[in-house]
Amino acid sequence: MSLDSKIPNGPISDKWTNYKDHINLVNPANKRNIDIIVVGTGLAGGSAAATLAELGYNVKAFCFQDSPRRAHSIAAQGGINAAKNYQGDGDSTFRLFYDTVKGGDYRAREANVHRLAEVSANIIDQCVAQGVPLAREYGGLLDNRSFGGTLVSRTFYAKGQTGQQLLLGAYSAMNRQIGRGKIKMHNRHEMLDLVIVNGKARGIIARNLVTGEIERHSAHAVVIASGGYGNVFFLSTNAMGSNATAAWKIHKKGAFFANPCYTQIHPTCIPVSGDHQSKLTLMSESLRNDGRIWVPKSLEDAKAIREGKKKPTDLSEEERDYYLERRYPSFGNLVPRDVASRAAKERCDAGYGVNKTGEAVYLDFAAAIQRYGKEQAYIKGLDADDKKLVIKLGTDVVANKYGNLFQMYEKIVDENPYVTPMMIYPAVHYTMGGTWVDYNLMTTIPGCFSIGESNFSDHGANRLGASALMQGLADGYFVLPYTIGDYLAPDIKTGKISTDLPEFVEAENNVREQLNKFINNNGKHSVDHFHKKLGKIMWDKVGMARNAEGLNEAIHEIAELREEFYRDVKVPGSIDSFNQELEKAMRVADFLELGELFAKDALHRNESCGGHFREEYQTEEGEAMRDDENFAYVAAWEYKGKPSEAVLHKEPLVYENIKLVQRSYK
Numbered sequence: 001m002s003l004d005s006k007i008p009n010g011p012i013s014d015k016w017t018n019y020k021d022h023i024n025l026v027n028p029a030n031k032r033n034i035d036i037i038v039v040g041t042g043l044a045g046g047s048a049a050a051t052l053a054e055l056g057y058n059v060k061a062f063c064f065q066d067s068p069r070r071a072h073s074i075a076a077q078g079g080i081n082a083a084k085n086y087q088g089d090g091d092s093t094f095r096l097f098y099d100t101v102k103g104g105d106y107r108a109r110e111a112n113v114h115r116l117a118e119v120s121a122n123i124i125d126q127c128v129a130q131g132v133p134l135a136r137e138y139g140g141l142l143d144n145r146s147f148g149g150t151l152v153s154r155t156f157y158a159k160g161q162t163g164q165q166l167l168l169g170a171y172s173a174m175n176r177q178i179g180r181g182k183i184k185m186h187n188r189h190e191m192l193d194l195v196i197v198n199g200k201a202r203g204i205i206a207r208n209l210v211t212g213e214i215e216r217h218s219a220h221a222v223v224i225a226s227g228g229y230g231n232v233f234f235l236s237t238n239a240m241g242s243n244a245t246a247a248w249k250i251h252k253k254g255a256f257f258a259n260p261c262y263t264q265i266h267p268t269c270i271p272v273s274g275d276h277q278s279k280l281t282l283m284s285e286s287l288r289n290d291g292r293i294w295v296p297k298s299l300e301d302a303k304a305i306r307e308g309k310k311k312p313t314d315l316s317e318e319e320r321d322y323y324l325e326r327r328y329p330s331f332g333n334l335v336p337r338d339v340a341s342r343a344a345k346e347r348c349d350a351g352y353g354v355n356k357t358g359e360a361v362y363l364d365f366a367a368a369i370q371r372y373g374k375e376q377a378y379i380k381g382l383d384a385d386d387k388k389l390v391i392k393l394g395t396d397v398v399a400n401k402y403g404n405l406f407q408m409y410e411k412i413v414d415e416n417p418y419v420t421p422m423m424i425y426p427a428v429h430y431t432m433g434g435t436w437v438d439y440n441l442m443t444t445i446p447g448c449f450s451i452g453e454s455n456f457s458d459h460g461a462n463r464l465g466a467s468a469l470m471q472g473l474a475d476g477y478f479v480l481p482y483t484i485g486d487y488l489a490p491d492i493k494t495g496k497i498s499t500d501l502p503e504f505v506e507a508e509n510n511v512r513e514q515l516n517k518f519i520n521n522n523g524k525h526s527v528d529h530f531h532k533k534l535g536k537i538m539w540d541k542v543g544m545a546r547n548a549e550g551l552n553e554a555i556h557e558i559a560e561l562r563e564e565f566y567r568d569v570k571v572p573g574s575i576d577s578f579n580q581e582l583e584k585a586m587r588v589a590d591f592l593e594l595g596e597l598f599a600k601d602a603l604h605r606n607e608s609c610g611g612h613f614r615e616e617y618q619t620e621e622g623e624a625m626r627d628d629e630n631f632a633y634v635a636a637w638e639y640k641g642k643p644s645e646a647v648l649h650k651e652p653l654v655y656e657n658i659k660l661v662q663r664s665y666k
């Protein structure tokens, strides 16, 4: 099968407009005859479900939480990008497009990214109209801050709770449609397979997680909006429930999986504290607007801090190494995440890390508190030389901007970050890879679409901060509602899809068989036992730095672990009742396959780009070294029975509007 990305012809800035002007439409009366399943109600699925229902389609929405409001999107902290140029600092659609392609280390599809930049401004208008309380300046205008990889301020935010506020907006839009009967909401349901009839996606098999009942649901198209797969590493900043099952099941039914090895390791997370841990906590990138990152300049000081003999505040300015400002003077602390994460690892590996484990660097707000404090003193006509007063005034400003993040840090680490610099270390955060989709956001299965973090998205090999919310809402509010109509136009006379078709029966039987297999397995170890082992292999050999030897070992070890899992996993309870161990077993089974494909993808990509860092391919200064001649393509894998037999398809990436150059943030 050959990949057709269906990119429209014409100049980049006209493609989307011209395309929309000429695609097939479904008239309002006919939309009432069409059913669409949306799996996932995070920002991508929630916005899509609300918009499709508003347009008149009958939507069936699914999520495994007890409410759409609890989707992982609620965790997003820092903000959402849009090329509004409210700051008059030189932003534009082109600049957002350029920053995103460059940020992704030139491994994204130009046409999709340009469309994303074009619709970004509409998202803000939409959310403001919904009543989302985005932060405003003193004069009432919407405020912006900066995120990594950009030289402008284009990030809209709601304190450190942007995802929550945006999700409440999408949820209220959904709720209106639930009230009208246009969305049938299936909370606490997990999709466990896709049903294909005559080559088209026509439904899903879902398990009611409360009663254990297995259900068949049909539709004319299926939209997967199930989020990312960062939890393949066991420890990540993702919600505990985030998983790859929906995306992996469609992969096994024919949807190609693209760039699985592109994973984002976020530089500012609370460091791992021990083996007992099952979750990591993000400290939003927005903190890098004001926080300065450093480690001690001397190995002796680093050792003394690790041993508790010195405190960071004992070190003078001259004794600190602000290594990002030193290495990347023009972007400083706001270099993209992949660059910042690797720089932290480099310092810690060289022995300069703080924290007992030696795996942490400082994120320090002392300079910002001083700066803001003095400014406030001038504004208020107070004494700018009164040190205590300046600290008090500056602390208030910082608390106003990031208060909930500081509170969260203090609760977890039990140290006051206004006084002692925060300790941070990189952690798995986001997956740029996912199901391959064409320009219409359709996978290689006709009628099966994929949006938000679950698709391979617009972020190439590295996502810029505040761009995931933008992409999820762009897909759901402004892209899919058009492109799905083009696909559905010939379906207006099809009528209801029966769930009695043999394809539904077969898919349901397969799901039942898998569930029963776990319950009847007489193993010794819990699901978490295997998940932790997988996570360790992934982090050690497929994590922030990879090499061919480690990747070969990982492939082998994951395949072995999978066999052991099926032999020795113990899942208590029954299939026809509430059973969280069973839910986890199904998810970890998929992670154990995905992990192997992930390592295989990383092994085949003999270059470093964005979040994919192969130790063999780096410059003398330790920067990622791309190989555009041989690897400027999307790697889309076709399932052939097991991960080791997956077949690689390549979608060449053509750069007509942005010149391919080695990335620099100096």
Ligand SMILES: Cc1cc2nc3c(=O)[nH]c(=O)nc-3n(C[C@H](O)[C@H](O)[C@H](O)COP(=O)(O)OP(=O)(O)OC[C@H]3O[C@@H](n4cnc5c(N)ncnc54)[C@H](O)[C@@H]3O)c2cc1C
Pocket (backbone or CB within 6 Å): 039, 040, 041, 042, 043, 044, 045, 046, 062, 063, 064, 065, 068, 071, 072, 073, 074, 075, 076, 077, 078, 079, 080, 162, 163, 189, 190, 191, 192, 225, 226, 227, 228, 237, 238, 239, 242, 243, 245, 246, 282, 284, 429, 430, 451, 452, 453, 454, 465, 466, 467, 468, 469, 470, 472
């Ligand atoms: C801590 C944290 C902070 C972040 N902050 C930011 C930020 O400031 N800005 C930014 O741009 N991005 C941020 N991100 C990234 C961003 O939050 C996510 O990429 C984005 O929210 C993903 O949205 P989504 O709709 O694609 O998926 P999700 O929000 O993950 O939703 C997935 C949905 O799918 C459902 N689902 C999954 N599998 C199944 C199944 N098998 N059956 C039924 N339902 C299923 C779930 O129930 C859920 O409703 C952050 C991420 C993290 C981890």
